[in-house]
Amino acid sequence: MGAQQAEESRQSHGDGEVNHSMAGSEQLYIGLDVGRTIRGALVRADGSILRQHRVVSEVSNARIFIDQLIDVIKALRADTEEVTAAGIGWAGLVNQREQRIEVNPNLVDVSSYDLHAELERATGFTVVIDNDANAAAYGEWRSGAARGFNDVFYVTLGTGIGSGLILGGQLQRGSRGFAGEFGHFKISDDGLECGCGGTGCLETMASGPNIVRRVREQLFSDPSFSLSKLARDMEGILTAERVERAAIEKDDLALSVLKETGRILGNAVASVINLLNVEVVVLGGGVMAAGDLILEPIREAAQRATLSPALECCRIVPAELGQDAGIIGAALLARDMRI
Ligand SMILES: [Zn+2]
Structure with a gap:
């Protein structure tokens, strides 16, 4: 495990009692x-978590x-013999058909290794690798906020913006596995440069780091916000979590930036609803910790920009599994493996 600190925690998800014994x-x-942190869980077939690492x-x-x-x-x-398969949600573009990592923007380059074959050989399990947003979407679909729906658009709003799509009861990956890059929807011609190499992507306005950037810009350009609690944080580390907390404490600047973020996201979500006629849009990721302060502006903008028949049969709801969506979804992808 190298020199890294390891942390173990145990918890149960869903309705069941915490149960550490193997049944x-x-x-x-x-x-x-798998991202900057490797989070893993031992998961029951019903999606509840037995153990985390x-x-x-x-x-x-x-x-x-x-x-x-x-x-x-x-x-x-550990000594659990009942484990038969492992699923991995990977923060990057995954060629799902060939089980190969194609683009790995924030992690070490593993392209010189056959990761899939090596993991199967070393662990003795069947292993399935997918994009992390696909895994989280799968988790919310099978065990969270999108349970029971057939046509689902899941969005994760965090350091980046990703999404997963379920249509007709099938997770959609596109021809090679790269579908769902919602963060790279182009929303303006003259926008900022994005990590993908393009400009004006949704992510350059509405991801966590870009919410912080826009707060900083407003503080510099608009003196009326000088009394904002966030002005005092400019000396230290200003984070999206801090902005969200300030919004909850009714800070005008934080509320204004979150409202504008919601408007931008809602417009993009409306385009997806108009295109795909999904039954439910599930919004997850760290940015959604602001709750209704971000959810309501998203809903309002989406309502204005969605064709009314499509809007009438679509709900926009917060995710239910929180940070566990990815690990639960990856395990359930392994359970339901279709490669
Ligand atoms: Zn981009």
Whole structure:
């Protein structure tokens, strides 16, 4: 596990009691959410979590990073014989058909390794790798806010913006697995440069770091916000979480930026509803910690920009699984594997 700090926690999700004992011959699955942190869980077939394990990712060395993944899977497995498969939600573009990582913007480059084959060999499990937003969408669909729906658009709003799409009861990945890059919807011709190489992407306005950027810009350009609580934070580290907290405390600047963020997101969500006629839009990720302060502006903008028949049969709701959506979804992808 390298020199990284390891942390174990145990919890149960859903309606069941916390139960640390392994029940009989119950089938269990391992789910991993791989980004700057590797979060893993041992998950029951119903989506509830038996045990969690996490380490900080080693992003400077591919070999150590892959060994970390193997170690997390083995630590979760412990002496449990019932585990048969592991699913991995990966923060990058995944060629799902070939089980290959194609683009890996924030992690170490593992392209010289056959990650999938190596994980299967080292763990003895069947392994399925998918994009992290697809895994989270799958989790919310099978075990969270989108349970029971057939046509679902899931959005995760955090450091980046990702999405997953379920149509006709099937997770949609596109021809190679790259579908759902909602953060790279182009919303303006002369916008900021984006991490993808383009300009004017949704992510350059509405991701967590860009919410912070817009707060900073407003503080510099508009003296009327000088009394904002956030002005005092300019000396230190200003985060999206801090902006959200200030909004909850009724700070005018924070409320204004979140409202504008909601308007931008709502317009983009409306385009998806108009295009795909989904039954439910599920909004998750750290930015949604602001609750109704971001959700209501999204709903209002979406209502204005969506064709009314499509809007009447579509709900826009917050996610239910929080940070666990990715690990639960990855495990359930392993459970329902269709490669
Ligand atoms: Zn982009």
